[in-house]
Amino acid sequence: YDRRHNINLVTSYNFGKQKSWGVDVRWNFGSGLPFTQVKGYYENITFNQGSSSDPITDNGELAWIYGDYNAARLPAYHRLDISLNKRFVFSKKSNLEINASVTNVYNRKNIFYVNRLKGEVVYQMPIMPSLGINYTF
Structure with missing residues (x-):
């Protein structure tokens, strides 16, 4: 509601033999609510x-x-997310993809809400790394 500015910059880059490596970057900025x-x-x-x-x-x-x-x-919201993935192709129908990602790379303290009773600011997620594996057959 009434976010005056919202910018999403998203890019992907594939590289390596058979373009089996990929890097994805997303930066989001939103003016204060x-x-x-x-x-x-x-x-x-x-x-x-x-x-x-x-x-x-x-x-x-x-x-x-x-x-x-x-x-x-509220203060402006911004966050940078980065992921790196590697794809292994075993056959025409089967492949394995390994993914490592980091959400909120620079650990920005974006406000989620203010607890008015306690007078405390509650922030959204901190820096959050994750790993994933996806096998398709």
Whole structure:
């Protein structure tokens, strides 16, 4: 919603004998998404016990005082993913592909959400390597 700019740069390069090696690179950039800031907190007495509720001694629930709707923006999002794969051909119908990849190569801390209750920022995935094997027959 309301991401003003989004850029995806994707490239693949095959090399080696029979072009059996491949490198794939993807870089994604997105401008910051809008969000509504919290200006303050207050105790919300719910009166769950009806007429026997006591606003003096009952514990309320924490509630937020919001700022203007979507008046602020999160920082920009960007991430670089790289993969390397090697294909082995055994016959016309069977081959094996081995893949090594790294997601978020430079370990960018992209914001997933802010826990308003704890006042903590929760980030998306850190640098994440992976290995894979695919056999087709």
